[in-house]
Amino acid sequence: MAEGSNSNGYHIEDDSEMLVYKKSALSVTTFKIVYNHDDLGGSKKTLHFNPFMAHQVFGENESIFGYRSLSITIYYLHSSSRCYVDVQKSGKLKSNTLKVDDIMQSLDSWLPTGYTTELKQFEEAVKNEKHDVMFGEVLMDFKDKLECKLFPYKNVHSNYKISLCDVNDAEFQEYHKRFETFIVWFIDGASYIDLSDERWMLFYVYEEFMHPEKKEIYRTPIGYCSVYKFLAYPDKVRARISQFFIMPSHHRRGIGSKLYNVVVDKLRSLPEVIDITVEEPTNVFQKIRDFSDCQKVMQELKDNDIDLVATDIKKIFSHMKKFKIGKKQCQRLYDILRCYHASRMSIMEYSKYVRNIRKRISADIEKEYRGSKRVCNLNWTAIPVERLADRESLVESEFKDYMDSIEPSVKSMQQNLAGSR
Incomplete structure (x- = not known):
């Protein structure tokens, strides 16, 4: 008989009876965006989606123990992000030895301040929504x-507006505190930011449309990007993109790419900003970033009649730095562009450049050995000490990880720029 534990750490036997009371938080939790009173019913038109993750709310197993036929619906008013939580269940485990999870206690610190579990109270908020x-x-x-x-x-057809918000605006601060509660379900290790720190910048994306029946303008926040400005002594700034979120209901519409371009263009226009970095980018965000940066670099090289292959890499990097791209991202972009260029020539050319990447990684590791250093950004922390002596294995591991990270961006270039010369 398989054994396990509930999210509170109580030991249980996962027999068929206990499994009835163990639910996946990702399956039973649904977000719904409320525009009008009709959205509180079972309207198929209501924008709804499930979370991507729930470990910060319901524990590492992302499970909820103790209930039958469980459903958790979290309603957000489309403009103000005021919130109503509706928990429905058909039965609850009665036991003297096993502890049932307290759903509302788990949710409490991750919901907007002032949320309600009373339908009538939320209906009143719907009536008063601007x-x-x-x-x-x-x-x-x-x-x-x-x-x-x-x-x-x-x-x-909706219009989308991207705005730069005033973090000193008290009304905006309260509004952002409500909207940012989405991110714990969609960004790994997400945490809320302190807007009393003026070094934050916040860019929002709004969907705007004319309601075809009510003939009113509706505006809804559907994503945002936060940027922190670190001091670069004595009087410059290093800008770091921290959080980047687009509602799942609005994915695959090119909104993330537009938001990224607006953010980096604004940061590049600020004379005090010397470079732009990203805090722990997801694979999806990194692909957006790579493609946007590559397009800008390609246009820059074209405008200056510079041959990517024939030109010294330092000169290529100097052009990249006009866009305030950090050194690590410069190397990454160079490799993506060279791989993309080689793939359009022949399989042999592509393989040849990939071997050059491996040689560079090998040389970097050899240099670190000679200097008796251990470099964290090469992901050495994941490799046991006894394997550090096996240089070939280390090189192969680093090479594979790096190629796995850039190949999606190379393929994105191939797909999006197919036919262009």
């Missing part, structure tokens, strides 16, 4: 080519 609120100075707007999901077949 639909057209937006914060910040608009830096860019663009129209969605796809129809608005809320109004299929009615030829409603």
Whole structure:
């Protein structure tokens, strides 16, 4: 008989009876965005999605113990992000030895301040919702080519506006505290930021449309990006992108790419910013970043009639640094561009450059051995000490990890720039 434990650490036997009371938090939790009172029912048009992760809320196993037929629906008002939580269950385990998880206690610190579990109270908030609120100075707007999901077949197309918000605005601070509660479910290791620190910058994305029946403007926050400005002595700034979030309901519409471009273009325009980095980028974000940066570098080289292959790498890097790209990202972009270029020539050319990457990684590791150093950014911390003597194994491991990280970006270049010369 298999054994396990519930999220509170109590030892249980995973027999068929106990499994009935063990639920996946990712499966039973649903977010719904409320525009009008009808969205509180079972309307199919309501924007809804499930979380990507729940370990910070319900423990490493992302499970909830003690209930039958469990459903947790978390409603957010579309503009203000005021929140209502509805927990439904058909039965609860009765036991003198096993502890049932307290769902609301687990959720409490991860929900917007002032959330309610009372439907009537939330219905009143729905009635009082202001639909057209937006914060910040608009830096860019663009129209969605796809129809608005809320109004299929009615030829409603949303406009998206990206704004830079004033972190000193008390009303905005309260608003952001509510909206940022999404990120714990979608960004690994997410934490809330302190907007009393003026070194934060916040960029928001709003969806805007004219309601076809009510004839009112509706604006909804559907994502944001936070940036922290570190001091670079004596009077410069190193900008680090910290959080980058787009609602799952709005993925695959090019919104993330637009937001990234607006953020980095704004940062590059600030004379005090010397470079731009990213804090623990996800694979999806890194692909967006790579493709955007590669496009800018390719255009820069084209405008200056510079041959990527024939030109010394230091000169290529000097052009990259015009875009305030950090050294590590410069090398990464160079490898992606060279791999992309070689793949368009022949398999032999591609293989040849990939071997050059391996040689460089090997040389870097050899240099560290000679200097008796251990470099954390080569991911040595994941390799047992006894294997450090096996240089070939180390080189192969680092080479594979690096190629696995850049190949999706090379493929993205191939797919998005197919046919261009």
